[in-house]
Amino acid sequence: MNPSGLERLIEALRCLPGIGPKSAQRLAYHLMQHDRPGAARLGEAIGHALQAIRHCQRCNTFTELEICERCASPRRDASLLCVVETPVDMNMMEQTLAYQGLYYVLMGKISPLDGVGARQLALDRLLARATDGVVREVILATNFTNEGEATAHYITAMLKARGVGVTRIARGVPVGGELEFVDSGTLAQALRERRNLESS
Amino acid sequence: MNPSGLERLIEALRCLPGIGPKSAQRLAYHLMQHDRPGAARLGEAIGHALQAIRHCQRCNTFTELEICERCASPRRDASLLCVVETPVDMNMMEQTLAYQGLYYVLMGKISPLDGVGARQLALDRLLARATDGVVREVILATNFTNEGEATAHYITAMLKARGVGVTRIARGVPVGGELEFVDSGTLAQALRERRNLESS
Numbered sequence: 001m002n003p004s005g006l007e008r009l010i011e012a013l014r015c016l017p018g019i020g021p022k023s024a025q026r027l028a029y030h031l032m033q034h035d036r037p038g039a040a041r042l043g044e045a046i047g048h049a050l051q052a053i054r055h056c057q058r059c060n061t062f063t064e065l066e067i068c069e070r071c072a073s074p075r076r077d078a079s080l081l082c083v084v085e086t087p088v089d090m091n092m093m094e095q096t097l098a099y100q101g102l103y104y105v106l107m108g109k110i111s112p113l114d115g116v117g118a119r120q121l122a123l124d125r126l127l128a129r130a131t132d133g134v135v136r137e138v139i140l141a142t143n144f145t146n147e148g149e150a151t152a153h154y155i156t157a158m159l160k161a162r163g164v165g166v167t168r169i170a171r172g173v174p175v176g177g178e179l180e181f182v183d184s185g186t187l188a189q190a191l192r193e194r195r196n197l198e199s200s
Numbered sequence: 201m202n203p204s205g206l207e208r209l210i211e212a213l214r215c216l217p218g219i220g221p222k223s224a225q226r227l228a229y230h231l232m233q234h235d236r237p238g239a240a241r242l243g244e245a246i247g248h249a250l251q252a253i254r255h256c257q258r259c260n261t262f263t264e265l266e267i268c269e270r271c272a273s274p275r276r277d278a279s280l281l282c283v284v285e286t287p288v289d290m291n292m293m294e295q296t297l298a299y300q301g302l303y304y305v306l307m308g309k310i311s312p313l314d315g316v317g318a319r320q321l322a323l324d325r326l327l328a329r330a331t332d333g334v335v336r337e338v339i340l341a342t343n344f345t346n347e348g349e350a351t352a353h354y355i356t357a358m359l360k361a362r363g364v365g366v367t368r369i370a371r372g373v374p375v376g377g378e379l380e381f382v383d384s385g386t387l388a389q390a391l392r393e394r395r396n397l398e399s400s
Contacts, residue, residue: 017226029262032249043247049208049232051205086229108233
């Protein structure tokens with residue numbers, strides 16, 4: 001029903017996650033009818049990003065350099081390596097202003113249902129990174145979802161076998177959280193992982 | 201936090217309706233991490249569509265030709281002109297297999313809140329099209345929403361002033377519909393617009 005160039009655009013828009021045939025048609029109509037300058041910018045931005053964006057050789061995050069600025073910074077503590085699932089998670093860690101070490105970004109998580117195992121995540125690259133002789137402690141900051149936990153367990157086993165020190169960020173009641181509104185699983189974990197209070 | 205090429209892609213993706221900053225970031229990460237071939241196809245499809253897609257000189261729908269195939273077809277009844285809001289609506293009309301006339305696609309509707317009036321819709325083009333001497337009847341098939349009704353009213357006034365015959369598709373209880381489940385506004389209209397039954 002649509003001209004072929006429009007059909008091709010509709011089909012191509014479906015590569016975006018969450019965009020089905022109806023949404024793709026709506027987006028294509030919008031671009032062609034109401035925002036051709038935006039469409040032109042989008043086309044150029046895609047082309048530029050495909051050329052420029054690659055993965056940092058050390059931390060695996062997106063960068064336009066060989067080694068990203070954070071990894072190249074002399075002000076970071078190279079003995080700490082925090083493992084996160086995505087660049088967004090890395091940004092969240094940075095926003096805490098509580099961490100001065102370096103990162104390794106998995107760019108995913110172990111998820112057998114999606115066909116993502118240790119090989120697809122290229123965990124051998126993490127192993128090489130963590131055993132470079134400088135890293136003293138690997139801090140696992142994967143999500144506390146099933147997949148994130150499985151990923152953390154797998155990495156723990158892999159690194160412990162090489163004698164690398166591994167820690168996991170704490171689970172528990174959120175800061176500002178009220179016990180009445182915390183789910184029982186979180187509360188159970190907070191109880192199990194209670195810690196001694198130092199006398200002050 | 202992101203490299204500039206990625207930020208540019210995230211910003212550019214926000215031209216898509218319904219895509220906010222978080223979604224745009226998610227889409228950009230997905231394209232760069234999981235679907236570079238899809239991103240390349242999308243970039244090319246946008247470029248191609250921007251070059252190839254224009255509006256039919258007669259019916260205003262998307263086409264790659266001067267006059268779209270439907271308008272150029274000798275098998276359509278040129279004395280009937282059906283006015284719809286979008287190409288999707290035109291496709292819906294075609295799927296009924298109950299209409300053999302031609303179309304005019306408004307590519308929008310009168311919507312003062314969005315700053316779309318008669319001038320933005322280029323209704324003078326519709327006027328020229330409807331008064332070409334061949335069109336006998338203009339059938340208004342805009343939506344039965346507030347904007348669609350306002351658009352229909354405006355077009356009716358415009359065309360009647362020139363002596364063009366104007367009709368509106370019927371409102372009423374949907375085929376297969378049960379009175380119990382039809383909203384009262386629809387039922388009231390169906391009652392008001394009741395028609396005489398011919399004796400058979």
